Amino acid sequence: MGGAVVDDGPPGVKAPDGGWGWAVLAGCFVITGFSYAFPKAVSVFFKELIREFDVGYSDTAWISSILLAMLYGTGPLCSVLVNRFGCRPVMMVGGLFASLGMILASFATSIIHIYLCAGVITGLGLALNFQPSLIMLNRYFSLKRPLANGLAAAGSPVALCCLSPLGQVLQYHYGWRGGFLILGGMLLNCCACGALMRPLISKKAEELEESAPPAATEETPKKKLLDFSVFKDRGFLIYTTAASIMVLGLFVPPVFVVSYAKNLQYEDTKSALLLTILGFVDMFARPLSGLIAGMKCVRPRCVYLFAFAILFNGCTDLIGSQATDYSGLVVFCIFFGMSYGMVGALQFEVLMAIVGTEKFSSAIGLVLLMEAIAVLLGPPGAGQSRLLDATHQYMYVFLLAGCEVTLSAVVISMGNFFCIRKKQEEPDVNVEMAATASEMERLNHGDEGQEADKGEMPRGKENGTVDAVAPGEVMMIKEMGEEGGDENKML
Numbered sequence: 173m174g175g176a177v178v179d180d181g182p183p184g185v186k187a188p189d190g191g192w193g194w195a196v197l198a199g200c201f202v203i204t205g206f207s208y209a210f211p212k213a214v215s216v217f218f219k220e221l222i223r224e225f226d227v228g229y230s231d232t233a234w235i236s237s238i239l240l241a242m243l244y245g246t247g248p249l250c251s252v253l254v255n256r257f258g259c260r261p262v263m264m265v266g267g268l269f270a271s272l273g274m275i276l277a278s279f280a281t282s283i284i285h286i287y288l289c290a291g292v293i294t295g296l297g298l299a300l301n302f303q304p305s306l307i308m309l310n311r312y313f314s315l316k317r318p319l320a321n322g323l324a325a326a327g328s329p330v331a332l333c334c335l336s337p338l339g340q341v342l343q344y345h346y347g348w349r350g351g352f353l354i355l356g357g358m359l360l361n362c363c364a365c366g367a368l369m370r371p372l373i374s375k376k377a378e379e380l381e382e383s384a385p386p387a388a389t390e391e392t393p394k395k396k397l398l399d400f401s402v403f404k405d406r407g408f409l410i411y412t413t414a415a416s417i418m419v420l421g422l423f424v425p426p427v428f429v430v431s432y433a434k435n436l437q438y439e440d441t442k443s444a445l446l447l448t449i450l451g452f453v454d455m456f457a458r459p460l461s462g463l464i465a466g467m468k469c470v471r472p473r474c475v476y477l478f479a480f481a482i483l484f485n486g487c488t489d490l491i492g493s494q495a496t497d498y499s500g501l502v503v504f505c506i507f508f509g510m511s512y513g514m515v516g517a518l519q520f521e522v523l524m525a526i527v528g529t530e531k532f533s534s535a536i537g538l539v540l541l542m543e544a545i546a547v548l549l550g551p552p553g554a555g556q557s558r559l560l561d562a563t564h565q566y567m568y569v570f571l572l573a574g575c576e577v578t579l580s581a582v583v584i585s586m587g588n589f590f591c592i593r594k595k596q597e598e599p600d601v602n603v604e605m606a607a608t609a610s611e612m613e614r615l616n617h618g619d620e621g622q623e624a625d626k627g628e629m630p631r632g633k634e635n636g637t638v639d640a641v642a643p644g645e646v647m648m649i650k651e652m653g654e655e656g657g658d659e660n661k662m663l
Contacts, residue, residue, distance in 0.1 A: 186314075187529075192370055193312030193320070199365035200305040200324040203263075205331025206270070206362060207243055207302040208516070209451075210355075211236040212426045213335035214290065216444055219434070220348045225283045229431070232283070235291055236427050240544075242295025243302060244419075247540030250303040251533050252397045259304035263366025266300025267359065269293055274356030278349045290352065294359070301362045303540065307533045308369045310524050317524065318471065322462015322517040329454030329513065332426075336447040340440065399534035406591055407475075407526045412539050414584035415519065416546045418482055421573030422515070425489060425508055426450065429501065432566045438498055450505040450512070457513025465521055475588050478522045481514035483581035489574030493567045 187193075218232040225231075253262045273294030280286045306324075313320040335355075342351035402408050426447065433443035461481070465474045488511050492504030520536070527535040 187312055187317075188372075189313055189316045193309075195368050196305075196308050196312050196370075197320055197324055199368035200309045201327035201330075202365045203298075203301045203305040203327070203362060204324050205327030206359060207298045208328035209331035209335050210294070210298065211239040211243075211423070212332055212447065213339050214239070215427050215430060216336060216339040216447075217343060217348045217351060218431065219440070220343060221283070221286070224348070227283050233427065235286055236423070238287055238291030239295040239298070240419075240423060242292055242544075243299045244540040245544030246296055246299040247303060247537035247544070248398055249537075250299055250540075251537030253300070254304050254307060254533055255397045258371060259308050260366055260369045260371070263301045263304050263369060264363050266297045266304075267362030267364075267366055268297065269300065270297025270362055271356045271359040273297060274352050274359060278352035278356065294356075297359070297362070299540075301366065303536055304369065305365070306520055306536060310529055310532050311372055314529075316466070318466035318474070318521050319459070319462045321521045321524075322459045322465070325462075325513075325516040325520075326455055326458040328516060329451035329458065329509070332451035333448050333455065336430075336444050336451070340444045398537065399531055400538070402527050402531050402535045402538065405527065407588070408523075408535065410584060410587035410591060411475075411523060411526055412542050414482075414580045414587070415539060416542050416580075417583060418515075418577055418580035419543045419546045420580075421489065421576035422485065422512075424573035425492070425504075425570060426512075428566060428569060429505065432495075433498065433501055435564075435566060436497065436501075442498070446501055446505050449502060450509040453506050453509030454513040454516070457510045458517040461514045461517035462521070465518055474518060474525065475522050476585060478515070478518040479581050479585035479588075481511060481518055482577060482584065485511035485515055486574045486576075486578030486581060489570050489577060493570035493574065 214235055218229070218235075221232050221235075222228070250262065270293075273289045273292070273296075276293065277286050277289035280289060309320055309324055310317065339351060339355075342354055346354070429446050429450070430443045433446055434440065461477075464470055465477060470477060485508070488504065488507045492500075492508065495501050495504050523535060523539060524532055
């Protein structure tokens with residue numbers, strides 16, 4: 173196949189919605205699995221780490237939190253690197269970092285060493301793989317994007333079903349050090365997934381490049397390494413606020429459910445089976461949610477489906493906190509897996525719909541940075557683990573997580589219903605104001621005034637937009653006039 177390589181996702185390159193995109197989807201499936209399952213799978217080693225280093229629950233829980241914080245907090249860095257070097261090289265380097273961190277952690281002599289190696293280094297490596305893989309998925313799929321997101325997100329529960337029992341087996345046969353070493357070797361597969369991320373090809377771009385003179389090529393404006401203009405989008409602000417609240421409690425149950433069962437005096441293998449049950453249900457919930465979100469009647473309103481998924485998850489935490497036996501925990505894991513899968517399948521689909529393809533690489537980095545602060549306040553910092561150390565009651569931990577997740581559902585649903593709906597009711601008034609402003613400007617200029625007297629319509633009037641308006645009005649008109657029927661502004 174010939175053509176010019178286009179790795180920055182220019183508007184002129186149409187998403188193939190298939191072809192090599194399925195290979196990209198496979199790579200994204202594996203990367204998503206490692207990225208989300210690792211912080212939870214590592215929790216099966218917590219009991220041995222507590223015994224080895226004589227620390228408490230809150231100390232070991234920091235390992236998962238640091239992993240997640242690096243996965244989220246390095247979002248802007250990943251955006252800059254992807255916009256500068258492209259997805260493939262960033263992911264290859266990230267795979268090496270992820271593997272190196274776990275290998276070094278196997279030689280740790282203190283819990284601090286594990287924080288730095290398994291937490292910081294491995295977390296950075298997973299971040300350098302996770303974000304670019306989502307960006308490439310967004311470039312390869314458009315019409316089938318909800319389904320593609322759901323299938324890619326299914327990598328998390330599949331990996332969780334495999335890594336959780338595998339961790340138990342590795343710990344039993346080789347100890348936590350041998351387990352970390354073997355898991356580090358497995359993470360080298362991230363490099364292979366990175367190699368699948370072939371940039372999109374545009375034959376038209378190649379023809380333009382060959383026909384254009386050298387001077388014209390040099391004058392091509394450089395793409396912004398980090399686009400902060402997404403903060404002007406009201407929908408993006410609502411999404412970011414809700415997501416930051418959501419992650420305070422979203423990851424708490426998967427991290428603590430195994431310890432919850434062990435605290436009820438169930439054996440280690442039986443306790444670890446809970447994560448497998450959760451992951452098995454989650455595995456089917458994500459593709460199914462992607463199919464539902466892709467339906468014509470649902471896709472324009474997928475933000476409300478996302479809000480329902482968050483609310484479902486929060487209520488599951490609140491009810492599951494009352495579990496007193498293994499059967500209750502099994503039921504909790506089934507319903508939590510359903511709601512967790514819905515959230516996982518829809519969260520990035522909604523973000524893509526809000527900001528569009530061009531700004532997604534910057535938007536996801538900024539969202540992940542905002543969420544990282546909340547992640548650090550999650551299991552250890554917001555009081556969950558310290559609350560556990562003080563009360564030795566998992567009920568309070570799950571209640572706190574459920575309240576936080578439920579609050580985020582209220583924020584995103586109410587914010588979109590009132591703020592975005594109000595925003596959609598304003599365009600007609602703004603167009604009239606814009607037309608008046610344009611006419612006044614033309615009257616103040618002689619030549620343009622003559623053109624207006626001849627009956628010439630103001631520039632841009634044909635498509636419902638006008639150039640001579642204030643910046644805020646331009647955004648409003650552009651959103652409702654040019655993109656009102658586009659899925660990227662479905663809110």
